[in-house]
Amino acid sequence: MDFRDTPDEAAFRAEVRAWLAEHLIGEFAALGGRGGPADEHGFDLRVEWEKLLGTDRWLGLSWPEEYGGRDASFAEQIIFSEEYAKADAPARVSFFGEGLFAPTLLAYGTDEQKRRFLPKIQSVEELWCQGYSEPNAGSDLANVATKAVLDGDQWVVNGQKVWTTLAHRAQWCFCVTRTDPASHGHHGLSYLLIPMDQPGVEVRPLKQMTGTAEFNEVFFSDARTDKANVLGEVSDGWKVAMATLGFERGTAFLSQQLGFQRELQDLIEVAQKRGATAHPVIRQELADSYIGVQIMKYSGMRMLTGLVKKGVLGPESSIGKLYWSNWHRTLGERAMHVLGADASIIADPIADPIADPIAEVTDGAESNYVLGELHRIFMFSRSETIYAGSSEIQRNIIGERVLGLPREPR
Amino acid sequence: MNFAFSEEQDQLREAVGKFMESKSPSAEVRRLMETTVGFDPAIWKQMAQELGLQSLHLPEAHGGQGFTFVELGIVLEEMGKVLLCSPYFATVCLAANAIMNAGTDAQQGELLPGIASGDTIAALAFTEPNGKWDASGITMEAKGKGDAWTLEGTKMFVLDGHTANTIVVVAREAGSSGDDGIGFFVVDGEAKGLNRTALATMDQTRKQARLDFSGVAAKPLGDVGKGWAALSKTLDQAAVCIANEMVGGAQKVLDMAVEYAKVRVQFGRPIGSFQAIKHKCADMLLEVESGKSAAYYAAWAAAEDNEELPVVASLAKAYCSDAYFHAAAENIQIHGGIGFTWEHDAHLYFKRAKSSEILLGDATYHRELLAQRIGI
Numbered sequence: 040m041d042f043r044d045t046p047d048e049a050a051f052r053a054e055v056r057a058w059l060a061e062h063l064i065g066e067f068a069a070l071g072g073r074g075g076p077a078d079e080h081g082f083d084l085r086v087e088w089e090k091l092l093g094t095d096r097w098l099g100l101s102w103p104e105e106y107g108g109r110d111a112s113f114a115e116q117i118i119f120s121e122e123y124a125k126a127d128a129p130a131r132v133s134f135f136g137e138g139l140f141a142p143t144l145l146a147y148g149t150d151e152q153k154r155r156f157l158p159k160i161q162s163v164e165e166l167w168c169q170g171y172s173e174p175n176a177g178s179d180l181a182n183v184a185t186k187a188v189l190d191g192d193q194w195v196v197n198g199q200k201v202w203t204t205l206a207h208r209a210q211w212c213f214c215v216t217r218t219d220p221a222s223h224g225h226h227g228l229s230y231l232l233i234p235m236d237q238p239g240v241e242v243r244p245l246k247q248m249t250g251t252a253e254f255n256e257v258f259f260s261d262a263r264t265d266k267a268n269v270l271g272e273v274s275d276g277w278k279v280a281m282a283t284l285g286f287e288r289g290t291a292f293l294s295q296q297l298g299f300q301r302e303l304q305d306l307i308e309v310a311q312k313r314g315a316t317a318h319p320v321i322r323q324e325l326a327d328s329y330i331g332v333q334i335m336k337y338s339g340m341r342m343l344t345g346l347v348k349k350g351v352l353g354p355e356s357s358i359g360k361l362y363w364s365n366w367h368r369t370l371g372e373r374a375m376h377v378l379g380a381d382a383s384i385i386a387d388p389i390a391d392p393i394a395d396p397i398a399e400v401t402d403g404a405e406s407n408y409v410l411g412e413l414h415r416i417f418m419f420s421r422s423e424t425i426y427a428g429s430s431e432i433q434r435n436i437i438g439e440r441v442l443g444l445p446r447e448p449r
Numbered sequence: 450m451n452f453a454f455s456e457e458q459d460q461l462r463e464a465v466g467k468f469m470e471s472k473s474p475s476a477e478v479r480r481l482m483e484t485t486v487g488f489d490p491a492i493w494k495q496m497a498q499e500l501g502l503q504s505l506h507l508p509e510a511h512g513g514q515g516f517t518f519v520e521l522g523i524v525l526e527e528m529g530k531v532l533l534c535s536p537y538f539a540t541v542c543l544a545a546n547a548i549m550n551a552g553t554d555a556q557q558g559e560l561l562p563g564i565a566s567g568d569t570i571a572a573l574a575f576t577e578p579n580g581k582w583d584a585s586g587i588t589m590e591a592k593g594k595g596d597a598w599t600l601e602g603t604k605m606f607v608l609d610g611h612t613a614n615t616i617v618v619v620a621r622e623a624g625s626s627g628d629d630g631i632g633f634f635v636v637d638g639e640a641k642g643l644n645r646t647a648l649a650t651m652d653q654t655r656k657q658a659r660l661d662f663s664g665v666a667a668k669p670l671g672d673v674g675k676g677w678a679a680l681s682k683t684l685d686q687a688a689v690c691i692a693n694e695m696v697g698g699a700q701k702v703l704d705m706a707v708e709y710a711k712v713r714v715q716f717g718r719p720i721g722s723f724q725a726i727k728h729k730c731a732d733m734l735l736e737v738e739s740g741k742s743a744a745y746y747a748a749w750a751a752a753e754d755n756e757e758l759p760v761v762a763s764l765a766k767a768y769c770s771d772a773y774f775h776a777a778a779e780n781i782q783i784h785g786g787i788g789f790t791w792e793h794d795a796h797l798y799f800k801r802a803k804s805s806e807i808l809l810g811d812a813t814y815h816r817e818l819l820a821q822r823i824g825i
Contacts, residue, residue, distance in 0.1 A: 329819065
């Protein structure tokens with residue numbers, strides 16, 4: 040047990056730090072680290088920033104060198120994330136490609152597929168979105184109805200996906216489709232890679248309770264993709280889809296802890312400037328959130344050490360998803376406590392923590408519902424206990440796969 | 450970065466775990482908890498002589514083995530699993546640490562070898578009837594100078610104070626207040642003027658005493674008047690220790706609940722197949738694992754004696770207190786009627802969880818302390 044850097048790790052940390060100091064300047068530095076993969080704040084500029092990361096192989100740093108990566112260890116990935124967050128560098132636009140699709144591709148893709156897709160992820164020429172949920176396939180993901188049939192050298196896809204983050208920005212979609220029409224449940228599904236820029240794909244923004252539209256509906260009407268664009272075996276895509284979910288629930292969110300730490304620090308500063316920290320209940324709540332975010336870090340390090348030793352993430356990674364989504368939701372609720380009566384006005388207390396809230400409503404404005412940072416956390420976090428497997432699904436997984444409790448009779 | 454126990458540490462856990470399971474089964478816990486003394490002296494000797502548990506983290510120069518709080522935490526976790534009835538926490542986690550933090554090297558050389566060998570049972574008497582866990586709670590005044598002091602007043606909630614041969618007492622110089630004027634003193638358990646009363650504890654598996662001092666002669670430990678830093682550190686270390694003990698108990702009640710949920714059939718199916726029960730168990734696992742993360746990390750910070758210790762000590766004490774109590778309470782609920790009986794062990798863990806939560810300050814107290822320590 041030792042949490043200090045080894046000499047090699049310290050050297051790597053210094054390299055990351057120096058690179059960020061040299062490149063994270065000017066308009067890139069001004070972007071700040073707020074938002075997340077779904078946030079569109081400064082999107083085009085963030086794409087430009089990420090191209091810099093890709094050029095110097097910080098994007099894809101965990102990939103094998105033969106595919107353009109740095110073959111970085113888990114410890115190095117964590118160090119990079121830590122330094123990235125400390126530097127307040129911009130939220131990543133290629134989360135779905137680099138964080139979810141690339142590890143799945145490396146695990147299940149052919150050499151040809153890896154050589155086709157990884158370089159474009161690294162150069163940020165191709166962004167990805169995740170085609171999983173459907174109107175009738177939410178928690179019951181295996182109930183996917185989107186169909187794909189072979190027509191010569193191409194798959195023809197028909198159906199509807201929903202809650203597809205960044206679909207309107209993405210060039211490609213990794214998509215769970217039913218390729219065996221006689222199948223049901225998790226049999227007969229394939230993991231198809233579908234280009235988004237074609238007449239058969241229609242993306243409609245889905246306006247959420249936040250007033251924004253980070254998520255979309257995607258309609259496939261005779262959409263086409265090449266026969267070769269299947270990851271894993273045809274009609275055996277469930278395990279591939281689950282592998283991606285494992286990345287989504289596990290490693291991909293480890294770096295998130297640092298963003299959460301920053302959000303809490305911001306909230307504490309707002310509370311202090313507003314005098315809210317004189318209130319014993321607020322003090323308890325902030326201390327409890329601090330405890331929660333630190334434990335998230337410690338548990339992440341335990342999980343990673345286990346991953347290094349055993350090579351795979353176990354079902355215990357479900358604990359992480361359940362934990363962080365609940366922590367974040369509670370942070371949002373506590374932020375509203377800190378604001379008191381001002382919580383009823385959606386002005387941004389981060390930008391100006393002590394000013395009277397000003398959020399003037401103008402008839403005919405493009406939007407009269409633009410959330411400040413704390414309100415954004417308060418509301419957006421409601422989606423986090425639902426997506427990537429709701430908290431209830433996570434509890435089922437923990438109960439059945441970790442604790443070995445009997446399944447629900449079906 | 451490496452957050453895992455070493456092979457040697459895993460072996461220690463296995464050896465201690467086996468010993469605890471064989472020496473402290475439920476029947477033995479129940480026998481000892483009904484006694485006033487509250488422990489088995491033969492087991493105490495075995496722990497010292499065969500396993501070297503009392504000497505584990507004491508310095509080698511004073512009869513110890515020079516291991517760290519990480520190894521100590523492993524031992525405590527295994528003890529917590531079986532509700533070991535023992536003055537181990539009082540002796541090793543409170544008194545010995547106080548002696549190491551406050552005493553001169555010569556004083557340590559006088560006091561620690563007896564603890565290491567198992568000959569000494571020691572207690573730390575710092576809390577008083579006011580029930581406070583910080584410096585403001587210490588009102589007992591010490592009078593004297595040089596090596597000759599006398600103590601007058603009452604100490605409460607003293608773990609194993611009625612059986613200890615050596616009692617480390619925290620008092621203050623007349624007229625001082627707050628963090629100033631704190632001093633440590635050593636008193637013999639049989640000292641003249643010391644009246645010891647064994648208390649009827651809610652948790653019968655960990656004994657407490659009230660100690661009334663009237664003109665008791667005491668030897669100072671370290672510099673009288675400058676003891677706050679040593680006491681504060683001792684309390685932080687003890688918080689780390691109890692957090693590790695608590696995660697052992699929390700894991701045990703989770704195991705009990707899950708085991709029962711698999712075999713208890715109602716409505717024609719095991720109750721663990723119902724989401725109402727399954728989800729409770731999942732939440733318990735989340736809290737137990739989170740508690741372990743906090744307790745283990747805190748043990749490492751204590752082992753390193755680094756600047757993080759005060760913050761992580763309060764963090765671990767606050768989280769593990771809530772997690773253990775919640776798990777122990779859910780364990781009773783999942784067991785239903787049988788879990789409410791005296792015969793079932795669920796109540797023993799429930800009571801240990803509560804007494805551990807209270808000891809050294811509850812979760813609310815430590816969250817406030819944490820808030821201060823991180824500058825809120």
